[in-house]
Amino acid sequence: MKIVKGFELAKSALSRQATAEFYQVSPALKQKLAKLFGTEDPEQAVRQIINQVRTGGDKALLDFTLRIDGVKLTSLEISREQITKAYREVDEELVSALKLAAERIRSFHTRQKDNLCREFTELGLGQLIRPLERVGVYAPGGTASYPSTVLMTAIPAKVAGVKEVILATPTRLNGVVPSPALIAADIAKVDRIFGVGGAQAIAALAFGTESVPRVDKICGPGNIFIVLAKKLVYGVVDIDGLQGPSEVLIIADETANPEYCAADLLAQAEHDPSASAILITTSRRLADEVSREVEQQLETLPRKDIAAESLENRGKIVIVASVDEAIELANLYAPEHLYLVVDKATTYIDKISTAGCIFVGEKSTVVLGDYLAGPSHVLPTGGTARYSSPLNITDFIKFTNLVNLDKVSLRQLAPAASIIARAEGFEAHARAVEKRLQGGF
Numbered sequence: 001m002k003i004v005k006g007f008e009l010a011k012s013a014l015s016r017q018a019t020a021e022f023y024q025v026s027p028a029l030k031q032k033l034a035k036l037f038g039t040e041d042p043e044q045a046v047r048q049i050i051n052q053v054r055t056g057g058d059k060a061l062l063d064f065t066l067r068i069d070g071v072k073l074t075s076l077e078i079s080r081e082q083i084t085k086a087y088r089e090v091d092e093e094l095v096s097a098l099k100l101a102a103e104r105i106r107s108f109h110t111r112q113k114d115n116l117c118r119e120f121t122e123l124g125l126g127q128l129i130r131p132l133e134r135v136g137v138y139a140p141g142g143t144a145s146y147p148s149t150v151l152m153t154a155i156p157a158k159v160a161g162v163k164e165v166i167l168a169t170p171t172r173l174n175g176v177v178p179s180p181a182l183i184a185a186d187i188a189k190v191d192r193i194f195g196v197g198g199a200q201a202i203a204a205l206a207f208g209t210e211s212v213p214r215v216d217k218i219c220g221p222g223n224i225f226i227v228l229a230k231k232l233v234y235g236v237v238d239i240d241g242l243q244g245p246s247e248v249l250i251i252a253d254e255t256a257n258p259e260y261c262a263a264d265l266l267a268q269a270e271h272d273p274s275a276s277a278i279l280i281t282t283s284r285r286l287a288d289e290v291s292r293e294v295e296q297q298l299e300t301l302p303r304k305d306i307a308a309e310s311l312e313n314r315g316k317i318v319i320v321a322s323v324d325e326a327i328e329l330a331n332l333y334a335p336e337h338l339y340l341v342v343d344k345a346t347t348y349i350d351k352i353s354t355a356g357c358i359f360v361g362e363k364s365t366v367v368l369g370d371y372l373a374g375p376s377h378v379l380p381t382g383g384t385a386r387y388s389s390p391l392n393i394t395d396f397i398k399f400t401n402l403v404n405l406d407k408v409s410l411r412q413l414a415p416a417a418s419i420i421a422r423a424e425g426f427e428a429h430a431r432a433v434e435k436r437l438q439g440g441f
Contacts, residue, residue: 108374170197262293
């Protein structure tokens, strides 16, 4: 991991790129894109996919799944029988763990709903709250299976009252969705499951096909093709955000355990070669010890090559003079996961203004947030925590304003409304309100 010394150098080293730029397009991928789509540009390829799915429906979905993933599907939707079979193929320990995670995620978002989502009507004005009718959630496949993402997206939607939750997730090469993902969907009470992934899945959810229903909003993380597809269909549907590669920023002082710090850095690095694992510390001794620990722990990881590439590309250890400097850098960087491992860590929480999720103290490892602490692990990345929030209840509801004025209010407000209308050049507006006064109100 690269070591950076000093606040000013660190500010430069932690500068941000656009989300899609975090993904490296390898020569092999460019060659594949050129062969399949006649372009090396991922965005141009995604545009082609979206346009063809929009016009070609199921046939285009099946064709792209075969061409891109090498999977020949005979059916897009997952049957109840396949879900039942999945339970027979998974250890009961995993089923129990997923149920525990679901219980905690449901409980957290129920408390959030009770605290945030209240209707009101006062003096003829009000706010109505309605859940979205149908939401599409995406769970990645590829290098790993993510039943946790199914829980973290579908459960908040269900708690919010969404009537129909549709899951899209890629199959393995044998055309089968991994059993843990199917079980998670069942536990989360997902209504329908489609075994299709990539940009073609996002297009299907956005526009609908003969089999896949059109949704109102698409949620969930994914690779560069998912990010680009969500970006391009925004406006046709709503999206939750453009989540890029996973990232963690740890702020640690001399009291931190270097073994734990290294383990949490590696836990994020093993997600993806484009993931970011960063340590900011006030202790040169800790920096050296964490660096050694990372190298030692890395050797025994099954996903060693992925984690090593991530650390080589984006891993950093930053040494600063104080915890306050570290927090200032963190606020500039706006990390997905911010982990505070310093003396009296809770006293620094109020100083943090930009982070997807804050983890406080060595017992609050980021991994628990990934799986079952309770809040959704779908978090803003790429610096978007400056202005956006984690996936939550408000992603799945819409607010409708209510105006129900009486005669007294009309007479009080009408003259000012007429004046403003004419100032803007809208005579019909002014007359519309004045006619009510002339009519006896």
